[in-house]
Amino acid sequence: MSRALAYTGVLVVVALVQAAWLARVQVWGAALDPLLPFAVGMGILRGAESGAVVGVAAGLLQDLLSGGGPLGVNGLSKLVVGFASGLFERSIYIENPLLPAIATFVGTLLGEVLLVIVALIVGLGVPSWSGLVAKMIVQAILNSAIAPLLFRGIRAIETRLQREH
């Protein structure tokens, strides 16, 4: 219960920071999205179930706070990314900052492709492909940059929760 509460709190704070602050700072149309590395990190460190649950919750929260689109666009893409990351549970050594970054890079690209597919299915407009690909790559680089830090944060929370029990 305390774990769920702790992660809910972290999710809410990260989602708020993303919606209120990070979304304003755009690099070639891409903005830092810490919720995605968070879902990837949860999948890798805690398994596919946690990755899927955190992914869908993070995505839905993002859909709610960021406004505009239908609820579930980000929810669906982050659900898949979180779950897929869980398939590599504990096989990525997070002490090496490069591995979380690579995992997040791939996860972001997957998430972005899913976002485009979902957007097309629900009838949302999709910008030109060349711009989209550039934005995806920049988005992946930005997310990868903060992934090692977020992974360590998740592990610190886990260590603390285990110590309390």
Next chain:
Amino acid sequence: MTELIAARRRMAIFLGLFLFVVVLLTSQARSPDRRQVGAIGTGVLTLLMPVQAGMARIADGVGRMWELYTEIGRLRVENARLRGDVEALSRKMAELREQAAAAQRLERLLELRSQTAYRSLAAHVVGRDVSRWFGTLLVDRGSRDGVRRNAPVVTADGVVGRVIEVTLTTSRVLLIVDSRSAVGALVQRSRDLAVVEGRSERTLHLKYLSRTAQVEPGDLVVTSGQGGVFPKGLVVGRITRVVQEEGEYLQEAQVEPAAALDRLEEVLILLPR
């Protein structure tokens, strides 16, 4: 076996969540805005929106401060550029004013040149005698230009002095205010003859004026043409004070020179035709 159950459980959870999100998405597809937040969503938004709005306000404040900071930098650069422009324009304006003033002075000299029966030679003042009050000055015309000793020197305003020393390219002019200077003069209104002497002061001394002469401050004093240096009728100055002492046969007066002797830049040297 346990692994298989766990895998199935994982897949079940994933598919359950996937189905949930797909249903959520399709349920909204029919709505005109393609977005229906629902009761739970509204509840979450009611809780989080004030926090998000507060955070957005902070971001706005920081953004405004950043804009202000960059604006200050931009304004500094612009200010420096404008200051440079103002300085350049001020220099240009001073230059143009100087040219206009010189043109005005030269125009008046030309007028005088056409009025006098003498041949006139324009000269620039290139040096002053700094050791005494307005004693002498140096002009850039000499014997090469035909300048001779005792040639009268004037401006459009009046008499300046006479040449006392000539080299090939320059001449030294003794100003009428110098104590060595004496010019035969005439009070223009009363036609009384006198002599204007310098005192090495700003003003001149009108001497040997008959006691019966009806002179008063404001009277114009011109050269008399006597003495053989200055031609008749050149303006010397204006009487500012008349001095009549008890028992004296003659009276004296103080004369303000007509030419601005302390600000001379161009002069005319009068030469016989």
